[in-house]
Amino acid sequence: MESGTDPGIDLATITDRMAVKKAVQCGNVEDAIEKVNDLNPEILDTNPQLFFHLQQQRFIELIRNGKVEEALEFAQEELAPRGEENQSFLEELERTVALLAFEDVSNCPVGGLLDISQRLKTASEVNAAILTSQSREKDPKLPNLLKMLLWAQNQLDERAAYPRIKDLSTAMLEDPAI
Amino acid sequence: MPTANTIFPIHGPVDLLTRLDSPDPETKLKALREIKNQIIGNRTKKLSFLKLGAVPAVASILSSYATQSDSQLVDADVSTSSIIVQSAAVLGSFACGFDAGVRAVLDAGAFPHLIRLLSNLDEKVVDASARSLRMIYQSRLAPKYEFVQEKNMEFLISLINSECENVTGLGASIITHSCQTSTEQRALCDAGILKKLISLLEGSLSQKNATLESLAAVFKKNPEVISKFVGLENERAVESSLSQRDSSLESPGTVIKNNTESVFKFVGPESGSALSSIIELTKDRYARTRLLACMCLVVIRNASPNYLQDMGIKAKLVYLLLELLDDPGQVGDEASFVFSSLVAGKKDLQQLAFENNAINKFCNQLQKSQLHPKRLQGVLLALADLCSKLESCRLTFLSLKVLNQVIDALTHDCADVRTSACICLRSVTRSIKNLCAGYFMNEMLVIPVIRLLDDPSVSVQVAALGVISNIVVDFTTRKSTFIQCGGVKQLVQLTKSMHSTVRFNALWALKNMMFLADDRCKEGIFLELTGSLLASLISDPEPCVQEQALALVRNLVDGCIKSIEYVFAEDGTLLDAVGRQLHNVSDEVGIQGMYLLGNVASGNELHKEAVLQQLLAQADNGAQSFVIKFLQSSDSRLRTAAVWVIVNLTFPSCPGAFGRLVQLKNAGIISQIRNMVNDSCLDVKLRVRTVITQSMTFGDGLT
Numbered sequence: 001m002e003s004g005t006d007p008g009i010d011l012a013t014i015t016d017r018m019a020v021k022k023a024v025q026c027g028n029v030e031d032a033i034e035k036v037n038d039l040n041p042e043i044l045d046t047n048p049q050l051f052f053h054l055q056q057q058r059f060i061e062l063i064r065n066g067k068v069e070e071a072l073e074f075a076q077e078e079l080a081p082r083g084e085e086n087q088s089f090l091e092e093l094e095r096t097v098a099l100l101a102f103e104d105v106s107n108c109p110v111g112g113l114l115d116i117s118q119r120l121k122t123a124s125e126v127n128a129a130i131l132t133s134q135s136r137e138k139d140p141k142l143p144n145l146l147k148m149l150l151w152a153q154n155q156l157d158e159r160a161a162y163p164r165i166k167d168l169s170t171a172m173l174e175d176p177a178i
Numbered sequence: 179m180p181t182a183n184t185i186f187p188i189h190g191p192v193d194l195l196t197r198l199d200s201p202d203p204e205t206k207l208k209a210l211r212e213i214k215n216q217i218i219g220n221r222t223k224k225l226s227f228l229k230l231g232a233v234p235a236v237a238s239i240l241s242s243y244a245t246q247s248d249s250q251l252v253d254a255d256v257s258t259s260s261i262i263v264q265s266a267a268v269l270g271s272f273a274c275g276f277d278a279g280v281r282a283v284l285d286a287g288a289f290p291h292l293i294r295l296l297s298n299l300d301e302k303v304v305d306a307s308a309r310s311l312r313m314i315y316q317s318r319l320a321p322k323y324e325f326v327q328e329k330n331m332e333f334l335i336s337l338i339n340s341e342c343e344n345v346t347g348l349g350a351s352i353i354t355h356s357c358q359t360s361t362e363q364r365a366l367c368d369a370g371i372l373k374k375l376i377s378l379l380e381g382s383l384s385q386k387n388a389t390l391e392s393l394a395a396v397f398k399k400n401p402e403v404i405s406k407f408v409g410l411e412n413e414r415a416v417e418s419s420l421s422q423r424d425s426s427l428e429s430p431g432t433v434i435k436n437n438t439e440s441v442f443k444f445v446g447p448e449s450g451s452a453l454s455s456i457i458e459l460t461k462d463r464y465a466r467t468r469l470l471a472c473m474c475l476v477v478i479r480n481a482s483p484n485y486l487q488d489m490g491i492k493a494k495l496v497y498l499l500l501e502l503l504d505d506p507g508q509v510g511d512e513a514s515f516v517f518s519s520l521v522a523g524k525k526d527l528q529q530l531a532f533e534n535n536a537i538n539k540f541c542n543q544l545q546k547s548q549l550h551p552k553r554l555q556g557v558l559l560a561l562a563d564l565c566s567k568l569e570s571c572r573l574t575f576l577s578l579k580v581l582n583q584v585i586d587a588l589t590h591d592c593a594d595v596r597t598s599a600c601i602c603l604r605s606v607t608r609s610i611k612n613l614c615a616g617y618f619m620n621e622m623l624v625i626p627v628i629r630l631l632d633d634p635s636v637s638v639q640v641a642a643l644g645v646i647s648n649i650v651v652d653f654t655t656r657k658s659t660f661i662q663c664g665g666v667k668q669l670v671q672l673t674k675s676m677h678s679t680v681r682f683n684a685l686w687a688l689k690n691m692m693f694l695a696d697d698r699c700k701e702g703i704f705l706e707l708t709g710s711l712l713a714s715l716i717s718d719p720e721p722c723v724q725e726q727a728l729a730l731v732r733n734l735v736d737g738c739i740k741s742i743e744y745v746f747a748e749d750g751t752l753l754d755a756v757g758r759q760l761h762n763v764s765d766e767v768g769i770q771g772m773y774l775l776g777n778v779a780s781g782n783e784l785h786k787e788a789v790l791q792q793l794l795a796q797a798d799n800g801a802q803s804f805v806i807k808f809l810q811s812s813d814s815r816l817r818t819a820a821v822w823v824i825v826n827l828t829f830p831s832c833p834g835a836f837g838r839l840v841q842l843k844n845a846g847i848i849s850q851i852r853n854m855v856n857d858s859c860l861d862v863k864l865r866v867r868t869v870i871t872q873s874m875t876f877g878d879g880l881t
Contacts, residue, residue: 051219081222
């Protein structure tokens with residue numbers, strides 16, 4: 001907007017997508033599901049693995065909030081059918097449902113599922129699916145470019161003197177000290 | 179922020195359906211959205227809502243609001259549009275990958291409304307309707323689209339030309355679904371659809387994929403359409419590169435006019451010809467696109483000998499498909515099938531694949547546990563194709579020790595998997611080296627295969643028969659294992675099947691068993707079959723069945739003289755049946771019949787006389803002997819077989835030979851043979867000369 005260049009894609013789709021991602025990151029999975037379905041009803045209908053992971057996340061959130069009985073019912077109503085529909089989910093399903101077996105969930109063998117990292121993982125999975133449906137790259141280009149720049153500079157540092165970028169925000173090439 | 183963490187729907191399914199009936203649009207809309215959010219991705223819920231009659235309910239909402247929308251002016255009511263969008267989305271989700279849902283949506287009469295909504299002014303409505311129709315058209319249950327009707331073609335073209343991605347996708351899906359005959363392919367081509375489809379290859383992901391599938395449908399087995407396509411350029415791709423060439427194009431222009439072959443050569447793969455667009459897509463970053471591009475190229479390759487025949491493209495396709503096999507999802511499942519269509523029946527490609535470690539790759543797949551049935555089926559069929567002609571492939575397969583996994587697949591729940599396991603075994607058991615070693619004649623393999631002869635599915639039975647036909651050609655004559663496992667009883671039972679393919683294959687297996695079998699084995703089989711059953715099979719309505727039956731008897735009487743007695747069992751019913759049948763048969767059947775008679779005629783005097791009687795018996799309409807017809811056949815194998823019989827009948831050292839010679843002469847058979855002295859076929863010529871030489875030993879009174 002500042003440079004006046006045409007962004008090339010509809011900015012509204014970015015905000016929609018961001019809203020979905022944020023909902024998952026905050027643990028509002030049901031809300032996220034509704035938003036994805038409004039955006040494109042095909043995504044969850046054609047991505048059984050993603051759908052399973054979202055249901056899995058809903059279950060995890062129930063456990064996190066101590067709603068054990070509801071979690072149990074949810075597992076029966078919504079998780080078990082995923083395993084029936086698709087045998088390859090069974091292993092992960094069993095691990096997830098194991099959360100019900102422990103008193104102290106955060107310290108049990110599958111306690112990692114309660115980490116925020118699990119939310120982030122699910123969030124980025126749904127993000128990627130939305131990007132794919134819009135025919136965009138799954139991974140945003142900018143972070144990868146920056147990673148590559150930093151790596152390349154690290155490699156060169158060991159071998160030569162060259163004009164390098166010290167400050168990423170200005171991206172000014174600074175001449176090497178003589 | 180309040181968490182919307184209610185696990186259960188605020189309203190149960192029945193309650194939701196009641197709310198659909200509410201007069202209040204807001205309530206309706208909410209109920210629709212909630213149903214939509216419950217069913218998307220959830221096959222189990224789709225099924226339960228289906229049973230409660232959700233589809234007709236939603237369909238009727240769609241139809242009444244659609245009608246309402248028609249009669250409204252430009253400023254359509256927001257809630258009308260929203261209701262239409264949500265109900266279309268619900269119906270689309272029911273139809274997504276779920277045949278029962280498609281059936282319900284079609285039965286509820288929603289289809290015509292959805293089509294009409296494609297012309298709605300609200301683009302959200304158009305989008306939602308197009309998407310739902312696309313889901314329907316992915317199923318074979320969708321109604322067939324009649325391309326040849328002009329109005330329909332116009333409508334289709336308008337879809338393909340639309341700005342909306344879902345609408346163009348719908349157009350492409352319709353083509354993929356309904357384009358089957360060459361007439362339809364030509365009609366689409368003539369309507370100029372190819373050009374538009376080519377440009378869609380540069381579009382979004384879903385457009386590319388949908389277009390590739392539709393192109394494959396238009397190209398399938400149609401070299402004419404393919405050559406038209408290849409001649410086209412992809413304008414969007416060549417815009418820049420060709421602008422420099424403009425001036426130099428004048429004179430070559432006349433040369434390439436109307437000559438698609440040279441257009442292709444001139445334009446070449448690097449300058450944006452339509453074909454190169456597809457080839458480019460084999461490098462796409464999305465696996466599904468790569469797969470569909472390969473599939474399209476294979477279709478082109480198989481239909482037209484003019485394109486994609488060089489070594490480079492062959493190697494590329496093999497490599498790409500083997501790589502796609504690694505994809506864990508549906509793409510990997512389908513890659514095997516495309517691979518099969520590439521190599522099936524083509525030795526050169528099988529060899530190329532073999533050199534690229536294809537056998538290892540597919541066998542590795544078999545090692546994985548809990549394979550999706552579709553993937554397992556694809557892998558087994560691919561291995562079947564690879565091992566169909568090349569011994570090197572079979573030996574490699576056997577050395578990788580995955581035979582047990584294939585045998586396990588024989589008892590899989592899915593009939594298609596059982597069938598493909600049998601087909602795989604049929605290819606592998608063609609290995610003569612291992613047949614000779616008796617490698618396959620062991621209970622672990624034989625018993626499950628025999629069990630499949632009882633399978634509820636006919637195609638499984640037929641496939642199992644294919645395996646048996648091979649393994650009973652057991653040169654170590656250890657057929658006793660098979661007999662002990664009750665195999666013969668089963669096979670004989672199947673010769674009475676009402677399906678001609680089953681009878682045919684069962685006889686084939688028995689014929690192979692009879693080949694070089696010892697006396698005890700022959701006796702066992704014959705007792706089970708009985709002469710009368712064989713006689714009726716010889717006069718089966720299907721020529722292919724007649725042929726196998728005769729071939730079986732031919733093998734039966736081959737060998738020692740004792741075996742010949744079989745055709746005389748039960749008052750000679752068998753021999754009579756053979757003779758009667760031969761009055762009216764195809765060449766293939768005639769060949770077997772004559773070799774059969776030739777074998778019988780190699781026996782003692784009684785045998786020879788009996789054969790002679792059969793040859794001289796008149797047909798019902800008093801026509802000449804069938805032998806003369808066979809001797810005059812254009813098929814040299816039949817002529818050869820027929821002359822053999824006469825050779826055996828007139829063998830000089832036999833007491834009755836002269837008498838038989840006279841009778842043959844009276845029937846005009848000898849003079850027919852004399853006319854064949856310079857037959858074009860060497861085998862025939864030699865036998866004819868033998869007959870003449872033999873007849874001359876009786877003095878030259880016979881001219």
